[in-house]
Amino acid sequence: MRVIGLMSGTSIDAIDAVGADIQLRDGTIHVEVAGQLSRAYPESLRAELIAALPPGRVELATVCRLDTAIGQEFAAVADAAAREIFGGTADLVASHGQTVYHWVSGGKAYGTLQLGQPAWIAERTGLPVVSDFRSRDIAAGGQGAPLVALFDLLWLAGRPGRSAALNIGGIANATVTGAHPVAFDTGPGNALIDAAVESATGGAEHFDRDGERAARGTVDERLLKTLLTEGYYRASPPKTTGKELFNRAYLERVLPDYPLSTDDIVATMTALTSHTVADALAPFEPDEVIVSGGGTRNPALLGMLGERLGKATLCTSDELGLPSSAKEAAAFAVLGFLTVHGLAGSHAECTGATRATVLGSITPGAARLTLPEAPDAPPRRLEVVSRARG
Incomplete structure (x- = not known):
């Protein structure tokens, strides 16, 4: 088909x-x-x-x-x-x-x-x-997300050890394999990075191209510590979030207390994503983290994430034969295929x-x-x- x-x-x-x-x-x-x-x-x-x-x-x-x-x-x-x-x-x-x-x-x-x-x-x-x-x-009774979980679990079935499929879009989500698989939104992926760039440039720029601003900037540890107090990060999966929480207004409520350059703000938002993803995955001790989505085009983000993942191997879905830019659209093509064949497209344990x-x-x-x-x-x-x- x-x-x-x-x-x-x-x-x-x-x-x-x-x-x-x-x-x-x-x-x-x-x-x-x-x-x-x-x-x-x-x-x-x-x-x-x-x-x-x-x-x-x-x-x-x-x-x-x-x-x-x-x-x-x-x-x-x-x-x-x-x-x-x-x-x-x-x-x-x-x-x-x-x-x-x-x-x-x-x-x-x-x-x-x-x-x-x-x-x-x-x-x-x-x-x-x-x-x-x-x-x-x-x-x-489910969260309605991440719906790519079933795709991920079928795709990664049979791989040695425990695998985590991570998609970094506006919001980052992960699926972790195992006897009791889990899937959840980790928090902001690119959402707050994009919001910082758009706010600082008056909408002239929409994202940190190739992670250049983050690479030039310095992470402000005080701001990062403040951002990490967000209660969502401490909630247990299954859980989902979106721009209802992590949006430009969220960022602008915090930034007035931190007079930083645009590049330093973007670097700090990039560090926030890497911290929250790594911290969310840590309890499951994955052996490998396979990344897809727009975040794969941000070397600064991948570099920060790699440093925080410990022993887990970091790679992109491209290395497994699935273009990272095609991952989610391909997953929904499969979900549509399942639907017309009368087959379930969700994994109840992952969505709750x-x-x-x-x-x-x-x-x-x-x-x-x-x-x-x-x-x-x-x-x-x-x-x-x-x-x-x-």
Whole structure:
């Protein structure tokens, strides 16, 4: 089955698409990443979307407008992926959408909202679309995240020792293998780094390109110590967070007490990410940490993280044959594949749900909707090969 996976994470920098040929044979999901592409949001739409995120306040008219505009952007990317990766057609689109709110209170998730109306994708591509993956897990008592946990556990099954799959996007999340696997958001990935850059440059820059500011700056230990008092870090998994907590306003409440240069602030935010990730993983004593996501393009961050991981080996998912920039979109392509085959896409122990559930909602395409026959048993492993470029 040729599946297009669509993802835009909490950094809100672009819509990523992966084209994957996915087959289930003998208990193993075989994933061939045929190609990938990424398209930035139009700057005006990105600005409106960022303004709508917490702590912003928006009218329902804005929510409606964003749902349509984001859906149209996702549709354009899906259409481009079908043409450029698969030569004009595919079988299915799996669209994560754009998270604008993740409702967590007292450690329990009550709801989640991803915008990007799937009808626009189905209408433009003619393909069935699986979307709204997170809500079903939350309805079953889970956190609704990290939903890549099942992908990670199947992908890393059979590796020696204990492995941790770490994705550093706006928020960082990890899946740790073992007899009792865990998955959780560790805290900010790039979110506060990006916020520091945007605040200092008046929005002229959105992120620390190649970690250059962090490399030039000096970590302020007093500020770092203050930031590490955040209660989220002491909560036990399963747990999730987002820009509802770690946003520009969060940063701006603290910074007035610390008159630092922009580079020193960025260096300190980078150190915060490395500390919180390493500290969150430490109790599980992983033998290896496999990193993906935008954070892999920040050498300063990876350097700080490597220093704090102790004996654990640090590598990127590229070294295991899965492009780090394609990881999450590929994971949601697999989740869409599981959904149309009637298979659970969550791991209840990792999300805290009462049971594993079939995820998402299906929007039919142009043709009559015919779902594949459900396999007799769920998959036990996942193998990835890639011929993707870029």
